[in-house]
Amino acid sequence: MTPEIKAYKRNIIIEVTTNLMFPLTLLFGLYIMIGTSGTGGGFQGGTILAAAFILYITVFGHEKGREKMPESVNALFKSLGLFLYNGAGWICVLFSLAGAQWLNMPAFWPVADFVGVAGARSFLVGYMVSVGIGLTVMAAFVSQYFDLAWKEEEEMESGER
Amino acid sequence: MIAWKIKPLTLAALMTAILLTAVSLYAVEDLPAFGDENSAVNKHIELFRVDADGLVDGLNAGVIPAEIKNKTEKMGFIKGPTCPGCQNENYPTLEEGNYKIEYIEKGTRLGGRLYTAGGWDVLINEGEIFYNEPQRYYFIEEREGKLIVYRYNWPVRVVEKTEEETAMINSVTSGLADYRGYDTMGEETVILTGALGVILLVRRRGRL
Numbered sequence: 001m002t003p004e005i006k007a008y009k010r011n012i013i014i015e016v017t018t019n020l021m022f023p024l025t026l027l028f029g030l031y032i033m034i035g036t037s038g039t040g041g042g043f044q045g046g047t048i049l050a051a052a053f054i055l056y057i058t059v060f061g062h063e064k065g066r067e068k069m070p071e072s073v074n075a076l077f078k079s080l081g082l083f084l085y086n087g088a089g090w091i092c093v094l095f096s097l098a099g100a101q102w103l104n105m106p107a108f109w110p111v112a113d114f115v116g117v118a119g120a121r122s123f124l125v126g127y128m129v130s131v132g133i134g135l136t137v138m139a140a141f142v143s144q145y146f147d148l149a150w151k152e153e154e155e156m157e158s159g160e161r
Numbered sequence: 162m163i164a165w166k167i168k169p170l171t172l173a174a175l176m177t178a179i180l181l182t183a184v185s186l187y188a189v190e191d192l193p194a195f196g197d198e199n200s201a202v203n204k205h206i207e208l209f210r211v212d213a214d215g216l217v218d219g220l221n222a223g224v225i226p227a228e229i230k231n232k233t234e235k236m237g238f239i240k241g242p243t244c245p246g247c248q249n250e251n252y253p254t255l256e257e258g259n260y261k262i263e264y265i266e267k268g269t270r271l272g273g274r275l276y277t278a279g280g281w282d283v284l285i286n287e288g289e290i291f292y293n294e295p296q297r298y299y300f301i302e303e304r305e306g307k308l309i310v311y312r313y314n315w316p317v318r319v320v321e322k323t324e325e326e327t328a329m330i331n332s333v334t335s336g337l338a339d340y341r342g343y344d345t346m347g348e349e350t351v352i353l354t355g356a357l358g359v360i361l362l363v364r365r366r367g368r369l
Binding site for chain 2: 090093103
């Protein structure tokens with residue numbers, strides 16, 4: 001006799017609170033991630049974004065959470081983040097025709113001409129490097145959470161627990 | 162004969178992997194040499210200039226003249242508590258016995274730094290509480306009848322130069338993503354690799 005699997009039980013208070021909190025947490029994560037010159041940075045912002053998704057998956061179950069964060073988007077974000085970081089370094093080499101070193105931000109002259117040498121570093125670090133770090137961290141955490149949730153569910157189905 | 166049939170998606174994935182490997186190899190090859198004299202750590206910043214008359218003999222004898230000592234203390238590099246009741250002593254001061262002075266010839270290459278001008282290196286002595294080994298502290302150069310006093314020290318440099326060099330209000334971010342950009346790229350790669358490892362270990366097929 002297999003033990004009765006206790007299905008996920010709805011709770012209106014938790015669901016409404018999560019629906020309210022989810023976009024606000026995402027907004028706060030974006031603020032931390034992009035506001036590099038003020039607070040935070042890529043790692044912290046990515047973790048907060050991941051926390052928003054994890055909260056949603058915990059409350060609504062992973063099938064509904066899948067709709068918010070599909071696997072294809074997750075895989076895309078995971079590698080896109082690293083590519084953004086590498087691209088910020090690579091773009092400097094390309095635009096200086098391999099005259100500048102990798103990640104030598106002022107060599108990105110289309111930006112450096114516009115906002116100045118120091119501003120180019122600030123722009124690339126704020127909008128490419130930090131966002132790249134944030135995307136990778138968020139996607140990595142969310143995908144790990146999904147994997148563990150699947151494992152739990154599979155074990156419950158096969159009656160191992 | 163083996164017929165080579167590669168799907169377009171596989172080909173794209175292979176090209177992407179090769180490109181990423183090439184970028185990483187390029188980055189490793191392009192890493193600034195350890196102890197590069199032009200790297201930010203080995204640069205020093207100018208504090209002030211004083212007239213050189215009569216002060217050079219004192220420097221050669223191994224004693225910092227009182228004029229220089231007073232001026233550094235006026236700039237805030239003082240011994241003793243920074244607030245009433247605290248016990249912190251942030252800056253080793255220029256008391257006698259705390260430091261030693263060495264004259265370095267022009268063109269010497271020492272500790273990863275090329276001396277483009279001759280001058281006196283003021284080193285922190287071994288007995289100091291916060292620094293266990295002799296460390297470069299001040300650098301004094303004589304030019305056109307003036308003594309130019311520079312200061313080494315990485316934290317001071319970050320605090321004072323970061324806004325000018327990186328246009329960022331936050332010196333932590335400029336250290337993380339700008340001065341130490343290679344380090345952060347490695348950290349991000351570690352996170353990606355960890356996620357891929359969890360996928361390989363935990364995820365079952367047909368569960369996508």
